[in-house]
Amino acid sequence: MSFAGLREWFLENGGELAEGVHVADSALGGRGLFTSNPLSAGYQVLSLPLESCLSSADPRVAELPVNSLFRLTELLCDELEKGNFSRWASWFQSLPKECGSWPEWRELELRAAEKGPPQLFEEAVQLAKRLPLWYKQLSQILPASVIAGLDDKASFRRALAILFSRRFGIEIDGCKIAVCVPLGDMINHTAADASIEVQYDQASGRMAFVTQTHISAGEELLIRYGQLDNLELCTSHGFALPENMLDSVVLSDGVRLTRASQLSLPASVEVQRMRDALPLQEEDEAAHADKSSSQGCRAIASFRLGYRDLLQKLLDNYSEDVG
Incomplete structure (x- = not known):
């Protein structure tokens, strides 16, 4: 319309x-x-x-x-x-x-999320479990409802x-x-x-x-919907923002890093490993631009582009610090 x-x-x-x-x-x-x-x-x-x-x-x-x-x-x-x-x-x-939000995600979106980072796929799997669970619970609580x-x-x-x-x-x-x-x-x-x-x-x-x-x-x-990082925007709203300042990376020791963080040597090695584990940037750029793909898959590609940029910013901060 x-x-x-x-x-x-x-x-x-x-x-x-x-x-x-x-x-x-x-x-x-x-x-x-x-x-x-x-x-x-x-x-x-x-x-x-x-x-x-x-x-x-x-x-x-x-x-x-x-x-x-x-x-x-x-x-x-x-x-x-x-x-x-x-x-x-x-x-x-x-x-x-x-809409591109998680209730519309199916096998294609889960496969796209599986390419990383791990927290995206873990979140996608947990969200995918909610829909049948919620349907069952609501049908039991509201047996006369339209949903049931x-x-x-x-x-x-x-x-x-x-x-x-x-x-x-x-x-x-x-x-x-x-x-x-x-x-x-x-x-x-x-x-x-x-x-x-x-x-x-x-x-x-x-x-x-x-x-x-x-x-x-x-x-x-x-x-402003709220103070939302790109993971929340991707899953709940079907898009991600470039250079979202609320994005962060959590290292294996629990330390949370933002775009402004300065890396030490051990952390830089882990961040580099996280970046290397992602698909090629060109692959995500193509997926994000592919209008024939689902909105959810494009949102996931957009999230990963922002996440990759955050990791690179952290690595750049380390290079500048030791240089």
């Missing part, structure tokens, strides 16, 4: 959108929201009533005896199963074919992929609520200071996205 179609749905469902806000290709990958007009700090870029969002506060799932994430999973499954009859069909149709009645678990997998890659968390009366905000979910993540903050106005019952700084005309609107 085009942005125009999603925008029409957004406005018809009570959404408010600042003039000049539009969708364009992002240098971070995929699409993002941009502004054609300069915006001052404290300006509301967009807002949508909570009742027009998909949330764990929806009356159909709010009382289920599971946490907010699984309540929203049940709601997403219900709406996905409705197809074009869902109130949110326009939003579902606007989403990428793949699924003939094909594709909707369950898709719902979790959307949940992990696109949800926001808010608090209402001391209760944690998981929310998907159509259109607002297109604002990309930054590891630096965010220009946009998501807020919930309990008085009006609206989810709002508000500028935190001055934003120049033509600038992309960016939000």
Whole structure:
């Protein structure tokens, strides 16, 4: 679906959108929201009533005896199963074919993760075990749920992929609520200071996205999902950031190294060994650029490129220190 179609749905469902806000290709990958007009700090870029969002506060799932994430999973499954009859069909149709997050990872992604580093593959294996386990547990806890009645678990997998890659968390009366905000979910993540903050106005019952700084005309609107390293971004959101300053390497003795760390000789030997164990950089560059590959495989290749760069930065620091 085009942005125009999603925008029409957004406005018809009570959404408010600042003039000049539009969708364009992002240098971070995929699409993002941009502004054609300069915006001052404290300006509301967009807002949508909570009742027009998909949330764990929806009356159909709010009382289920599971946490907010699984309540929203049940709601997403219900709406996905409705197809074009869902109130949110326009939003579902606007989403990428793949979110790239771990619930969509299968054999291809596991094989890609197996190429290293070890902690990526270990995390991928552990995450892969969650999906059938969660399905079994939820079906037992909620025998009358949409989840329990699924003939094909594709909707369950898709719902979790959307949940992990696109949800926001808010608090209402001391209760944690998981929310998907159509259109607002297109604002990309930054590891630096965010220009946009998501807020919930309990008085009006609206989810709002508000500028935190001055934003120049033509600038992309960016939000910070949290203090996330590339492993978390890769598995939960289906992408990785180049030169993510939150990335680190843990050595065999438990020492954690960042890009700013200075290596001693024993540590440099271990870091070099870790780098040599990775596939060729050209292989990951090709996999990352291959549009025919899955979003998950491209995210894994992107993660490994960033990880390799971190290892090389550490080795460069050692070379500079002894030189």
